[in-house]
Amino acid sequence: MATSHTETHHPNWLQHHFSSPFQQGESSKLGMWLFLLTEVLFFGGLFCAYAVFNAWYPETFINAHKSLSWPLGATNTIVLIASSVTMALAIRSMQLGSKKGTLILLWSTMALAAVFLVIKYFEYSHKFHLGQLPGEYYTYEGIAGTNPHIFFSVYFMMTGLHGIHVIAGMIVIGWMIYRTSQDHFSSDYYTPIEMTGLYWHLVDLVWIFLFPMFYLIG
Amino acid sequence: MSNAAATAAVPSYLQEPKGIKSWLLTVDHKRIGIMYLAAIMFFFFVGGALAVILRTELFRPEQILMDADTYNQFFTLHGAIMIFLFIIPSIPAALGNFILPLMLGAKDVAFPRLNLASWYVYVFGAIFCVASIVLGAVDTGWTFYTPYSTTTSTSVISMTLGVFILGFSSIFTGLNFIVTIHKLRMPGMTWFKMPLMVWGLYATAIIQVLATPVLAITLVLLIMERVLGVGIFDPAMGGDPVLYQHFFWFYSHPAVYIMILPGMGIISEVIACFSHRKIFGYKPIAYSSLGIAFVSFMVWGHHMFTSGQSEIAAMIFSFLTFFVGIPSGIKVFNWVTTMYKGSISLETPMVYAVMFLFLFMIGGFTGIMLGALALDVHLHDTYFVVAHFHYVMMGGTVMAFLAGIHYWWPKMFGRLYSERWAKVTALVIFVGFNMTFFSQFILGAQGMPRRYYSYLDQYQPLHGFSSVGAWVLGIGFVIMAVYLTASFFNGRKAGPNPWGALTYEWETLTPPPQHNFLKDVVLTHGPYDYDKVTVVGDFYDKSPTDKQHMAGKV
Numbered sequence: 001m002a003t004s005h006t007e008t009h010h011p012n013w014l015q016h017h018f019s020s021p022f023q024q025g026e027s028s029k030l031g032m033w034l035f036l037l038t039e040v041l042f043f044g045g046l047f048c049a050y051a052v053f054n055a056w057y058p059e060t061f062i063n064a065h066k067s068l069s070w071p072l073g074a075t076n077t078i079v080l081i082a083s084s085v086t087m088a089l090a091i092r093s094m095q096l097g098s099k100k101g102t103l104i105l106l107w108s109t110m111a112l113a114a115v116f117l118v119i120k121y122f123e124y125s126h127k128f129h130l131g132q133l134p135g136e137y138y139t140y141e142g143i144a145g146t147n148p149h150i151f152f153s154v155y156f157m158m159t160g161l162h163g164i165h166v167i168a169g170m171i172v173i174g175w176m177i178y179r180t181s182q183d184h185f186s187s188d189y190y191t192p193i194e195m196t197g198l199y200w201h202l203v204d205l206v207w208i209f210l211f212p213m214f215y216l217i218g
Numbered sequence: 219m220s221n222a223a224a225t226a227a228v229p230s231y232l233q234e235p236k237g238i239k240s241w242l243l244t245v246d247h248k249r250i251g252i253m254y255l256a257a258i259m260f261f262f263f264v265g266g267a268l269a270v271i272l273r274t275e276l277f278r279p280e281q282i283l284m285d286a287d288t289y290n291q292f293f294t295l296h297g298a299i300m301i302f303l304f305i306i307p308s309i310p311a312a313l314g315n316f317i318l319p320l321m322l323g324a325k326d327v328a329f330p331r332l333n334l335a336s337w338y339v340y341v342f343g344a345i346f347c348v349a350s351i352v353l354g355a356v357d358t359g360w361t362f363y364t365p366y367s368t369t370t371s372t373s374v375i376s377m378t379l380g381v382f383i384l385g386f387s388s389i390f391t392g393l394n395f396i397v398t399i400h401k402l403r404m405p406g407m408t409w410f411k412m413p414l415m416v417w418g419l420y421a422t423a424i425i426q427v428l429a430t431p432v433l434a435i436t437l438v439l440l441i442m443e444r445v446l447g448v449g450i451f452d453p454a455m456g457g458d459p460v461l462y463q464h465f466f467w468f469y470s471h472p473a474v475y476i477m478i479l480p481g482m483g484i485i486s487e488v489i490a491c492f493s494h495r496k497i498f499g500y501k502p503i504a505y506s507s508l509g510i511a512f513v514s515f516m517v518w519g520h521h522m523f524t525s526g527q528s529e530i531a532a533m534i535f536s537f538l539t540f541f542v543g544i545p546s547g548i549k550v551f552n553w554v555t556t557m558y559k560g561s562i563s564l565e566t567p568m569v570y571a572v573m574f575l576f577l578f579m580i581g582g583f584t585g586i587m588l589g590a591l592a593l594d595v596h597l598h599d600t601y602f603v604v605a606h607f608h609y610v611m612m613g614g615t616v617m618a619f620l621a622g623i624h625y626w627w628p629k630m631f632g633r634l635y636s637e638r639w640a641k642v643t644a645l646v647i648f649v650g651f652n653m654t655f656f657s658q659f660i661l662g663a664q665g666m667p668r669r670y671y672s673y674l675d676q677y678q679p680l681h682g683f684s685s686v687g688a689w690v691l692g693i694g695f696v697i698m699a700v701y702l703t704a705s706f707f708n709g710r711k712a713g714p715n716p717w718g719a720l721t722y723e724w725e726t727l728t729p730p731p732q733h734n735f736l737k738d739v740v741l742t743h744g745p746y747d748y749d750k751v752t753v754v755g756d757f758y759d760k761s762p763t764d765k766q767h768m769a770g771k772v
Contacts, residue, residue: 016733017325017402027328027401034393038431045435045465049450052461135455136447147456153448157439 013189025191032195036202039165043206046158050213053150060145062218064152067132067143069123073215076119077207083112084204087173087197097187099180106177106193109200113170120163127152155214162210165203172196228736230632230729245330246732250337251316252630257340258312261303266695268296273654273688276681279672286671290357291372293669297360302381303344305615306473309480310426311336311391313622314419316630318395320723320730321413323404323739328397336390339383346380349373359669361470364451364462368443375441382437385430388476392426395419404722406741413721413745414490414503418483421507425472425479425514433469436462460525467518475514477611479507481618482549485571488621489553490746491719492568493560497746499552506545513541523594532591539589546582550575565717565757566640570621573648577613581606584659599669602662605655613651620644620698627702628716632729633709634757639701646694653687713756720753721745 011021018024054061090105131139134156138149176196179185185193231248241249272292275283284292315333319326327333350356353373358366367374399420403412440462442448449455451462490497497503519527519535553575562568584606588594597603628634657680662668666677673681715724720743726735743751 015330017327017330019738023401027397030400031329031332031393031397034396034427038389038393038427041428042431042435045432045439048465049439049461052458053450053456056458057456134442134446135449147449150449150456153442153450157442157448161438 011189013184021189028191028195032198036198039202043158043161046154046161047209050154050158053154054217057146057150060143060148061151063143063145064148065214065217067127067130067140068155068215070215072119072123073211076116077211079112079116079119080204080207083109083116084201086112087200091190091194091197094180094185094190094193095187099183099185102180102185102193103177106173106180110170110173110177113166113173117163117166120159158210159214162203162206165206169196169200169203172199228727228731230727231732232631232729234732243334245326245334247315247319247327247330247333248630248730248734250333251312251314253337254307254312254315254340255630257337257344258304258308261299261344262308263695263699265296265299265304266692268292268299270688270692272296273685275671276673277685278682279675279678287357289671290669291355294356294359295351298347298356298377298381300611301360301473302384303347305477305611306384306388307340307391308477308619309484309615309622310395310419310422310476311340311387313484313619313626314395314415314422314480315391317626317723318398318416318419319402320629320726320734321416321721322398322402322407323722323735323741324398324402325733325735327394328402329394332390333394336387336394339390340387343380343383343385343387346376346383348380350376350380361466362437362440363466364440364443364459365453367440368451375444378437378440382434382441385434385437388426389430392423392430395423396427399423404739404741410501410504411741411744412504413483414486414497414500414507415480415483415721417504417507418480418486421511422476422479424508424511425476428515429469429472429476432465433473436465436469439465460522460527463522463525464518464527467521468515471518471521472511472514474607474610475510477615478618479510481574481615481622482507484618484622484625485553485574486549487719487721488567488571488625489556490748491625491717492565492571493557493562494718494748495556495560496749497552498555498558499548500746502548503552506548509545509548510542513538513545517542517589520589520594523591524598536589536591536594540586542589543582543586550579550582565624566635566637566644567621567625567717569641569644570617570624573644574614574617574621577609577617577651581609581611581613585610597662599667600662601658601666601668604668605658605662608655608658613655620647623702625717626723627705628712628757629723629728629730631706631709632712633705634712634716635705635709636701639697643694643697643701646697647691650687650690650692650694654684654691655687657681657684657687713759715753716755716757718753718755718758720747720751 014021014024018027086105086108090102090109093101093105127133131137132152133139133149134153135149138152140148143151173196176193179192231246241253244250244253271283272289275281275289275292315327350373353376354371356362356370356372356374356377358370358372358374362374362378367378399412399416439448439450443451447455448457450457451459453459486497486503517535517539519531520539523532523536564572584602588597588603588606624635624640658666661677661680661684664677666673666681712728714726714728716728717724722739722741722745723730725739
């Protein structure tokens, strides 16, 4: 049957059920924002748990947070904010049609994400070494207050879940690097990179909340 | 309107493309809807069989079929399968998937591949749930309350992981529907020209997107509690089991509106169509769907009146719970007013819609009773609660689902079912349902606790009556399976618009072609303009040809 579109208005990246690139782009954006909303609520449960136990054991939380290294946390915050900047610039670069610039900036974002994870690895392994582990595996004895293991349960679950999101983000960025190198994108069509950017900013934003909540209390 | 000879040449979505691979890799929302329908009907019959076995065991207080531990596993499985594998995906993912883009005049949902992914995620999650039966069937009840769920030796992890995965399937569907409704409506379809089914699905999708992630994180925490002993829900380690209940019901109370809201959408369609009358109070019905979605997030604590939450919290939750009655009441009054002085024809979908009204009213009123703080302390964890939620979920959602199945069956498969058998079955189901569950209201009020394997002799007459009702109900569904199967293979051919309805899914061929409409559609009449447009449904045409009766439309 005859479609109402002519070939010039129907580029190959436009899916069959959309009538215009605008409609497709707007749908992607709305879908992505809704997905980010689910992510916020997913983390929301843990933020709620944090609030409950921080209210129940305020002294424990203050004492326990001293075992976290704020310079490392601050470094990671700066690293992630920098990665958000390179991500945003990658989108800008593809808007201007520069494949090379986009690739450099996406690789930079990837590298910064890796730096974040390396720093996190050192923090984690130090705590594992000391026995500052979640729940019943907690063996450390240097923190005054009731139930210090709860602090580490919440800490490891929140930062761990965030870490999983960082890894997922790196996978998606890697996929974007591949697609960019295969010339899937142009200044007309860069929606997937833009969506990756939205996701990456959320990952960044969650950390910006986690940093003061764990490293800077008291 | 194109003539019958030309349109007959266009293959339907069932015919083209061919082959099992074209089904398993399809991105067509209609096929995905049918695949969902097959999957959920399978689990509906599994869950239903479990229910009949449970009721048989409860016929007498002593052991009949199974021991107490098996009984605990059976009622848990019945609940978990019915909730997570049947009722939540039933209307949105199966019927909604099929019907939503057709109603909007769209070619597909906004994200067809995500839609297919949601089906596979559903199947994957279902495998984990089913695996838990083999690995040591869960005996916690479908709510997985701590601390029992962290200490029982049964395979809670497999089941909760399954439910966690199923949650993603639900989120994908909800997200897809919201974007589809926002972005893919046909030209001319403004928000207030959308069918009320679409409003129902929209409100449902909002809850799916907002509530399901919280269930996901709750189940992650529960799994962590079991695997790593994080202690968050363990009072011995400074955790809080009531926190689990808060988390769980923050999802699971809104989830009961995931179950009922799309059902209310179906009822709006069916009542308007079979009353042949413009729906009364379109906007109040539309807004009340959103109202229910909004209130649903503020009432979860009414599941926990006896769990040790603060008295002031319980009072606020009780007060807020009453607000659910307002939008629900608005809907019921508008439906009844639509029927008033309408030209009602009692075809099977309408029979189920009327049954819905009757049963949902009882379910709704008893819900308000349970929301009343003082009364709930008496009735909490009794059969009264069991009867209440079966009246809402089965008497409400399942009746609406059956209304929808019978309403859209001709559109889905191009064939009509035996109207006589369908009506007889509806009667059997109605009688069986009320026998099963009305007796449980009385049992509960007399103090029979839920989930008990055995009971005092004084409860035996009502328990026996309820069990007989369950058998009647079971027979009803078996007859339904038979006549629907018969219809699928050799039912009378249906025309494009059997019931003479005005929503746009009836404007295309029956069954629809692959891309839904032969040409781009533009809205020319509202969904309920029965006062302006006259369409005679081809169901009422007794001649064997399937010529179109839409010529009468002006």
